[in-house]
Amino acid sequence: xxxxxxxxxxxxxxxxxxxxxxxxxGKILEQKYPDYIKTGNExxxxxxxxxxxxxxxxxxxxxxxxxGFFSSTIEDQLIITDNSHDGKQFIVPFKTVAxxxxxxxxxxxxxxxxxxxxxxxxxxxxxPSISELFKASKGVTPLSSQFTISYSEQIQQKTTIxxxxxxxxxxxxxxxxxxxxxxxxxxxxxxxxxxxxxFTLSANATKWNNQYEEIQVKRDLTLHKVKLNSDLTPxxxxxxxSGKQLFTIESFELKEEPVENYQPLNISLKNIxxxxxxxxxxxxxxxxxNNNIDEVSIRDQNFGKLVFNLGLGHLNAxxxxxxxxxxxxxxxxxxxxxxxxxxxxxxxxxxxxxxSLQPFSLKNNAGE
Numbered sequence: 001x002x003x004x005x006x007x008x009x010x011x012x013x014x015x016x017x018x019x020x021x022x023x024x025x026g027k028i029l030e031q032k033y034p035d036y037i038k039t040g041n042e043x044x045x046x047x048x049x050x051x052x053x054x055x056x057x058x059x060x061x062x063x064x065x066x067x068g069f070f071s072s073t074i075e076d077q078l079i080i081t082d083n084s085h086d087g088k089q090f091i092v093p094f095k096t097v098a099x100x101x102x103x104x105x106x107x108x109x110x111x112x113x114x115x116x117x118x119x120x121x122x123x124x125x126x127x128p129s130i131s132e133l134f135k136a137s138k139g140v141t142p143l144s145s146q147f148t149i150s151y152s153e154q155i156q157q158k159t160t161i162x163x164x165x166x167x168x169x170x171x172x173x174x175x176x177x178x179x180x181x182x183x184x185x186x187x188x189x190x191x192x193x194x195x196x197x198x199f200t201l202s203a204n205a206t207k208w209n210n211q212y213e214e215i216q217v218k219r220d221l222t223l224h225k226v227k228l229n230s231d232l233t234p235x236x237x238x239x240x241x242s243g244k245q246l247f248t249i250e251s252f253e254l255k256e257e258p259v260e261n262y263q264p265l266n267i268s269l270k271n272i273x274x275x276x277x278x279x280x281x282x283x284x285x286x287x288x289x290n291n292n293i294d295e296v297s298i299r300d301q302n303f304g305k306l307v308f309n310l311g312l313g314h315l316n317a318x319x320x321x322x323x324x325x326x327x328x329x330x331x332x333x334x335x336x337x338x339x340x341x342x343x344x345x346x347x348x349x350x351x352x353x354x355x356s357l358q359p360f361s362l363k364n365n366a367g368e
Contacts, residue, residue: 030072039187040060041058041060043187055084058079061077062075062076063075069100070100071100072097072098073095074098075093075096076093076096077091077094078094093125094124096122097122100118101115101117116148116149117148117149119148120146121145122145124141124143124144137163143159145157154190155183155185155186158180159179159181160177160178161177163175172202173200174198175200180192180194180195181193187234189234189241193227193228193229194227195227197224198224199223202220203219204217210263219256222253222255223249224249225248225249226248227249228247229246232245232278237317238325239320239321239325240278240280242278242280243278245274245276245278246274247272247274248271250272253266253269263299265298267297268298269295270293270294270295271294272292273290273293283316283318286313289310289311293305307358311355312354319351323341323344323348
C-alpha cells in the first residue's frame with residue numbers, strides 16, 4: 001500500500017501542475033474562484049480520467065477562502081478516490097497565498113508593472129495519506145508554484161516539482177527537479193515549457209521465460225535531458241488549438257537484468273525529436289508530425305537513425321472536436337459517448353481527410 005500511496009501522490013503532483021484597488025481585486029478573485037475550481041475539474045477530467053480509467057476518480061474542492069484587504073488565503077484539496085481499493089482516498093492539500101492586484105507588492109519589487117488580478121504562491125502540504133510522497137521528496141514540498149492571473153484570466157506560472165529519491169522494496173525512484181513555465185488561458189492552452197534533467201525508475205516486471213514460466217525481471221528506465229516547448233493558440237473549438245510543439249529527449253534507456261532462460265529486452269534511444277505543427281484552414285485542421293531518433297539500439301543491435309514523418313490534412317475541426325469531447329467524457333455515459341464518438345468519426349471520414357506518410361526508414365553505417 002505504501003507504493004500505491006507514492007504512485008497516487010506522483011499522479012497528484014502531475015495533475016496539480018495545472019495550478020491554478022486591492023480590495024476590489026480580492027473581491028473579484030473570490031467571486032471567480034468557484035469558476036476556477038469548476039474549470040480545473042473539467043481540465044483534470046478531460047486530461048486524466050480517460051487515461052486512468054473508471055477506478056480512479058479525481059476531484060478538486062475548495063475548503064477555505066479567507067479574503068483579507070491585501071491578500072487572500074486559499075486552501076484546496078485534490079481528492080483521489082481509488083475504487084479498486086474499496087474507495088480509499090488520498091488527500092493532497094494545497095495552500096495558496098494570493099496578493100491582490102492591480103499592483104501586488106511582489107510584482108512592484110521585481111519591476112513588473114502590468115496590472116493583474118492576483119499574484120500568488122501555492123504549495124502542497126502534508127497529509128497522512130500522502131506521507132510516502134513527502135518521504136520521497138525528503139520533506140520538501142513536492143510541488144510549489146508562483147503564478148499570476150490577469151483580469152482577462154490569463155495565467156502565467158512558474159512551477160517546480162521537487163527532486164525525488166525513494167526506495168521501497170523493489171521500487172527505486174530518483175529524479176532531478178522538474179521545472180515548468182507556462183502562459184495559458186484557464187483551459188491550459190498557450191505556452192508551456194518543461195525541463196527535466198534526469199529521471200530513473202527501477203522496479204520488478206512480470207515476464208515469461210523461454211520455458212513459458214512466469215518470472216520477475218528487474219527493469220531500469222532512465223531518461224536524460226527531457227524538454228517540452230508547446231506554443232498553442234486556442235480556437236473556437238476547445239480541443240483543437242493550433243500551433244507548434246517540440247519534445248526532445250537526449251537519451252532513453254530501458255534495461256532488464258539477465259535471468260536464466262530469458263533474453264532481456266534492452267532498448268536504447270538517442271536524441272529523440274518530436275516536432276509537431278497544427279494549422280487551421282477555415283473549418284479544417286492539418287497536422288504535420290515529424291518524428292526522428294538519431295540512434296535506435298535493441299538488444300545491443302544498432303539499427304541506426306529512425307525517421308517517421310506523418311501528415312494528416314483536411315480534418316473537419318468541428319467533428320474532430322466532438323470526437324475528443326466524447327472521448328474525455330467516456331466514463332460519464334459510455335453508451336451515449338460511444339455513439340457520439342462513432343457519429344463524429346464517420347462525419348470526419350466523409351470530409352475526405354488526407355494522409356501523407358514519408359516512408360519509414362532506419363539508416364546506419366551499412367546503409368538504409
